[in-house]
Amino acid sequence: MPTSAQRSRLDAATEHLDPPVAVVDLAAFDRNAEDLVRRAAGRPIRVASKSVRCRFLLERVLRMPGYEGVMSYALPEALWLVDEWADTDLADTDILVAYPTTDRAALRALAADERARRTVSIIVDSSEHLDFVDEALGADHPEIRVCLELDVSWRPLGTASVHVGTRRSPVFTPEQAGRLAAEICARPGFQLVGVMAYEGQIAGLGDNPAGNPLLRTALRWMQRRSARELVGRRGAVVRAVTDVWELEFVNGGGTGSIEITRADPSVTEIAAGSGLIGPTLFDNYSQFSPLPAVVFAVPVVRKPAPDIATLLGGGYLASGPAGQSRLPRPYLPGGLKLLGAEGAGEVQTPVTGPGARALKVGDRVWMRHAKAGELAERFTEYHVLDGDKVTHAVPTYRGEDRSFG
Template identity: 65%
Template sequence: MTQQANLDTATKGLDPPLAVVDLDSFDANARSMVDRANGRPIRVASKSIRVRYLLERALAMPGYAGVMSYSLREALWLVAQWRTGPLADTDILVAYPTTDHSALRELAADTHALRATSIVVDSTEHLDLIDRALGIDHPPIRVCLELDASWRPLPGIHVGTRRSPIRTARQATRLAAEIVRRPGFSLVGIMSYEGQIAGLGDAPPGQRLRGSIIHWMQGRSGPELIRRRSATVAAVRAVTPLEFVNGGGTGSLELTSSDPSVTEVAAGSGLLAPGLFDGYRNFQPRPAALFALPVVRRPAAGIATLFSGGYIASGTATADRQPLPVFPEGVKLLGLEGAGEVQTPVVGKAADTLRLGDRVWLRHAKAGELAERFQEYHLIRGDRIERTVPTYRGEGVNFG
């Protein structure tokens, strides 16, 4: 059977809109990422999954250890879910600073969460905020210093994400010394996210020139970061021991794992392989997450209109952030309308074969954001549903 036939057969008793994850593809992607990580353990980026069962599935596989959370409140929720059992000792890194006073108070009051959780900081202002939220006599909070991983080839040119102001070994050492000096804090790690490599494909479909420019940039940015990160880690280790040095993302596993200063890598999107991950030269993950929308109108020849579908990915407001129609082959979004809040027209020769109630299968541009649209994912293997599991939304939680 074709993949479309498998999808349709597995879900024939369900009404769309619906979302599925192909377990064979998910598992194959997980194994491939372990191979690409070259022996470095992979910390699972939860924002790219947002389904507790799939996080647990990945963490049960050899080569995976720990979670990179996107919210302190999410980390506290995961700690509560895993308080007993095989994941009770899971280490969770909150990869973004928090200003949530009530969540900080919950953390400080929970000895288990204190042991399991560390929070990213990049300034003394973050330390001050925690002190104000908890009082200066609070129990030790595990913190991780974030190093800016962007590329700056010339003054005024910034290539990469706008995250930490800590860029040099000197700046990192100064902050590390302040963390060590202040009561109530324990510096346990360093992280850096090279978004200009990990999150930017160097072979975007139909854009050869753009791909060549990105490939050239990444070939220079990577070595510069390895030198600077290695120097920073050595300088901070002279101030205090570190439990981990985290780097990378799905798109840079080979590069990041080649850095001798890095002890672990982070990845998540590669497990589900959304549309934005079709454009990399060094790896081709298998699309694992798809969603189906029903045809509800036939407004004209060559056009079928689907219900809902405006699941636009975060980031730049460009065409590559729209959903990608997959099946039936040959359908595409209508350029002047795109994917809409309540309707999404598709065009192409295959659109003429669609009737009311038929399904069109699509992929989201990013990995985790699809879970915010659905209460549950149907996990399929071949032409059958193996199980149905709730997303974060289905479990009644939302972490922003």
């Protein structure tokens, strides 16, 4: 629970800064990183950069025990990281681009960069992706590392008519995976190195929604059965693929499914990133509670009523299905909530509740974002809180003039 001491610490550390301002608490970030490693129980963690979007934080966590590799969300991002890390201890970092690319210029840059070709892998889930690479680079292109993505959604009726999970790969069965693996290996210019399987219906749905016991029961029932089915199918897929080619890695999971994913013997590594930051969407999980490591402050600019304080801006909405869960949430001082009629807005965000009466013009309200990495698209820098002091500022991707999505 948020406390007045936490608010005093943040206010005092940033009193020389005018809000809006975003802060990363290194103690909370490091504690979250250690907790992810504890939960993974020996499985290496591949850091999902989409959930971080700050090179300082990526580099910090990659140098911690238990972390190996990056799950990038765009090929230009991966190429940029390769360049930035070329003369550092992170030069050999393995980078998996976790979403298919249709960026011809980036593919040409990858093909032309021998160092990048050694460390960067791209996702494919169909012959069409292979055809696109051939068309972009020419039939005699250098060997490109590729990772086959498996659809690990749950089909309770055994057919595609009922689909529980994200809409990603068309590859669902071991037979489909084996055929695509054989095609990849038979085509010149491609090297099959891995399989990725993200169980979004488990990792991305909190199993402990507040105030809704019926939904909680339904989610846990679904996730137990989905996990049971997935262990058998993912293992069969890996066997079908390794009958064709030896793999370097099998990636699965996310912050919300680590305990379930690590129990699958076919998985060699786990993807995670949001758990480092601790956004509000991870408040509804029963097995872990990340600390809010990145928070932002916006100022009070109006008092339209004694029990309402209006903040400047703050309407940093998260992606996904539109709804209350995608809105930022007042964090400090405690006892604040958004107004249902306005929510969080681009130019103003009214808050109410017991804590609003004591707020005055010029005070700051600390907020938490709903999703981890997307806050970095709103700020060019994070101010680093080390102990009780802000020691310096570090650029986000946006602050380095990088935007990949």
